[in-house]
Amino acid sequence: MNQADEILSVKNIFKVFGPRPELAMEMLRKGADKNEIFSKTGHVVGVFDASFSVKRGEIFVIMGLSGSGKSTMVRLFNRLIEPTSGSIHLNGREITGLSDKDLLDVRRKEMGMVFQSFALMPHMSVLENTAFGLEISGVSERERNARASEALRQVGLAGHEYSYPHQLSGGMQQRVGLARALANDPAILLMDEAFSALDPLIRSEMQGELIRLQAEQQRTIIFISHDIEEAIRIGHRIAIMEGGRVVQIGTPQELLNQPANEYVETFFKGFDSSRVLKAGDVARFDPEMVCRVNGKTPHFKAGMPYGYLIDERGQLLGVVGADEAGSALNGSPDEALSLHRQHPVYTDTPLHDVLDIVATLPYPVPVLDHSGALKGTISKNQLLHTLSRH
Numbered sequence: 001m002n003q004a005d006e007i008l009s010v011k012n013i014f015k016v017f018g019p020r021p022e023l024a025m026e027m028l029r030k031g032a033d034k035n036e037i038f039s040k041t042g043h044v045v046g047v048f049d050a051s052f053s054v055k056r057g058e059i060f061v062i063m064g065l066s067g068s069g070k071s072t073m074v075r076l077f078n079r080l081i082e083p084t085s086g087s088i089h090l091n092g093r094e095i096t097g098l099s100d101k102d103l104l105d106v107r108r109k110e111m112g113m114v115f116q117s118f119a120l121m122p123h124m125s126v127l128e129n130t131a132f133g134l135e136i137s138g139v140s141e142r143e144r145n146a147r148a149s150e151a152l153r154q155v156g157l158a159g160h161e162y163s164y165p166h167q168l169s170g171g172m173q174q175r176v177g178l179a180r181a182l183a184n185d186p187a188i189l190l191m192d193e194a195f196s197a198l199d200p201l202i203r204s205e206m207q208g209e210l211i212r213l214q215a216e217q218q219r220t221i222i223f224i225s226h227d228i229e230e231a232i233r234i235g236h237r238i239a240i241m242e243g244g245r246v247v248q249i250g251t252p253q254e255l256l257n258q259p260a261n262e263y264v265e266t267f268f269k270g271f272d273s274s275r276v277l278k279a280g281d282v283a284r285f286d287p288e289m290v291c292r293v294n295g296k297t298p299h300f301k302a303g304m305p306y307g308y309l310i311d312e313r314g315q316l317l318g319v320v321g322a323d324e325a326g327s328a329l330n331g332s333p334d335e336a337l338s339l340h341r342q343h344p345v346y347t348d349t350p351l352h353d354v355l356d357i358v359a360t361l362p363y364p365v366p367v368l369d370h371s372g373a374l375k376g377t378i379s380k381n382q383l384l385h386t387l388s389r390h
Contacts, residue, residue: 109186
């Protein structure tokens with residue numbers, strides 16, 4: 001990753017809980033695992049040798065089961081807890097060694113935090129709750145109210161400035177929490193299980209709101225979750241943690257297609273992968289299925305009932321049956337075109353939208369890029385194999 005694209009960089013971070021972390025660190029260096037350290041010293045290894053970067057303007061989800069270290073990780077970013085070892089850089093500046101005063105400045109101006117609990121002051125209006133962080137930072141009343149009003153507008157709460165928390169639904173209260181974080185205009189928004197206390201319908205609505213905000217403002221958001229559905233819906237990339245370790249980072253498609261271990265695989269058990277995978281993730285290209293390349297006719301693979309007629313630029317002209325290949329290649333492509341009339345399937349077409357097409361067509365479905373070039377095909381067998389793996 002280009003360093004200019006990085007907003008947050010974590011290098012060899014360890015977090016040990018206990019009175020003598022240096023003792024646990026020495027044992028770790030000698031190869032002890034976290035269970036041995038706990039049994040011999042009572043110390044808990046919360047994060048073990050984590051190194052990764054977060055890209056500017058992405059939603060980066062950190063997920064894992066309870067006790068995996070995900071919430072510990074997010075609290076290391078803004079140093080609500082101190083790392084035992086390692087370094088964290090924000091916008092190229094190391095924040096692990098900052099003084100209390102400088103750290104407070106970073107928290108107020110560069111990082112916003114949204115917790116699972118709404119943490120609203122019951123005696124304050126929605127506007128006052130939203131402006132609370134700015135008030136603590138010494139921002140004038142006029143400016144903080146203007147910024148808080150704008151943040152409330154961004155989350156769809158314009159007109160509720162003078163309501164009180166008890167007058168709002170759970171979803172609206174969480175929007176106030178989000179607006180309070182946005183009012184500071186932070187470089188990074190940290191969200192720790194922010195929607196998990198909400199009803200499923202409101203939760204889905206808030207996820208959609210977050211996706212919209214990120215798209216409009218290109219904000220960098222680090223989101224902690226234990227819910228794979230949520231992670232896949234909102235995350236550009238997902239980091240999966242197990243026992244304090246970051247075991248794999250990737251896009252939802254990469255994690256589905258190439259899980260690093262059984263632990264990663266378990267997250268996707270029972271998940272409908274066709275909702276996440278794209279046609280290009282499944283398509284396979286066999287050169288022998290192509291009927292023409294640069295004006296030359298390669299050997300038409302024996303036993304293959306269909307071939308794919310392409311022009312000199314690799315663009316699909318049509319699908320031909322084995323017995324029609326000759327006439328199609330000899331200047332009668334109408335034979336081919338008559339066999340392929342359904343809407344094009346592109347590499348970025350959701351796999352879910354391809355299921356019926358694959359099921360009904362007699363030949364493997366051609367998959368194109370947006371210039372019309374053939375990138376591969378999806379057969380019924382390929383599709384069943386892909387879906388059965390997940």
